[in-house]
Amino acid sequence: MNGASRDALHAARERLDTLTASRTVDVTRLADQLAALTALLDREGTLRRALTDPAQDGEAKAELARRLLSGQINADTLDLFSGMVRARWSQSRDLTDAVEELADSADLIAAERDGSLDDVEDELFRFGRIVGSSAELRTALGSRAATGQAKADLVRSLLGGRAAPVTQRLVSRLVTAPRGRSLDGGIESLSKLAAARRGRMVAEVVSAVPLSDRQKERLGDALARIYGRRVHLNLDVDPEVLGGVRVKIGDEVINGSIADRLDEAARRMAG
Known part of the structure; x- marks a missing residue:
């Protein structure tokens, strides 16, 4: 997302966090209702465009949402969604994508709550x-x-x-x-x-053999120092790596395996 949509999504995430900070909120029900709204917006293009029309006042769009959805979703979900349609979105599809993300986030908050x-x-x-x-x-x-x-x-x-x-x-x-x-x-x-x-980044780590707890701890600490935040390690084993590890974070790959070093040496000799 770019521009206005990015700002609107950021605000929606903050409202979700504020709402779900209360243990009285049923986050699983919230996730289900947000998922239903995602399906509705995906299916009803006319409604989606009406709720994201930049020429319309934000409060008027929120009132439209309340009029259509009151009684079909609970008050917490309706308030959250009304706040989203008050915002400005760069593209109508961005609102649908944002509601879907919040549905997934609500389920993850449920997992956070139960450990x-x-x-x-x-x-x-x-x-x-x-x-x-x-x-x-x-x-x-x-x-x-x-x-x-x-x-x-x-x-x-x-x-x-x-x-x-x-x-x-x-x-x-x-x-x-x-x-x-x-x-x-x-x-x-x-x-x-x-x-x-x-609050962590995800690193996909491939090693020739399973890493020991000590090795995982050292690798996690090293990556945290490099990126300035905690890094979650998703571990996989591939015997073809031969030794060392290969780490991928986002689009960045850190090659530290014997196979990679052999390939590099071969390329230098060929050159």
Whole structure:
């Protein structure tokens, strides 16, 4: 998002944090209602454009939202959404994207409350690796021919009883309503959102053998010094790395493996 939309999303995130700071707020219900609003905005282009029309007064747009949605969602969700439509959005789709992010964030706040957020981060990463290695599974979960219920049932068979409830909810929502996202890209976005809830960056770490607790601690400390913030390590093992580690944070790759050093030496000799 750019410009006005970025500012509006930032304000919406702050309002969500303020709202959910109260333990009396049912964050799972909030997530469900925000997800329903996402589907409504995605489906009803005329409504979406009306609620983001820059020529209309913000309070008039909020009143439209209240008139249409009062009684269908609870007061907390309606107040949060009304605040969002008062804001200015660069593109109408940005409002839909923002509501969807808040739905996912509300579920992650539920995980934060019950102490499962770390598990959710790790489970999203592991599920992403499983999907990435199975063309058959990607096809099944991404098929346009399959119904949303069929996809949700498949996610339930894969994750039910093996992952935190929040992980299953997030993945089910992604596969049943991808909104143009690839499965890989959607899982990555959810992982980053989960990490952001903890104020951390996510590093994908590939090593030839599993790292010891001491090695993980040292690597985490080193990355924290480099980036100035805590870094969550998503760990994977690849024997072809041969030694050392390969770390990817966002678009940046830190190569520290023996294989990489051998490749570099070979390139120098060839030159």
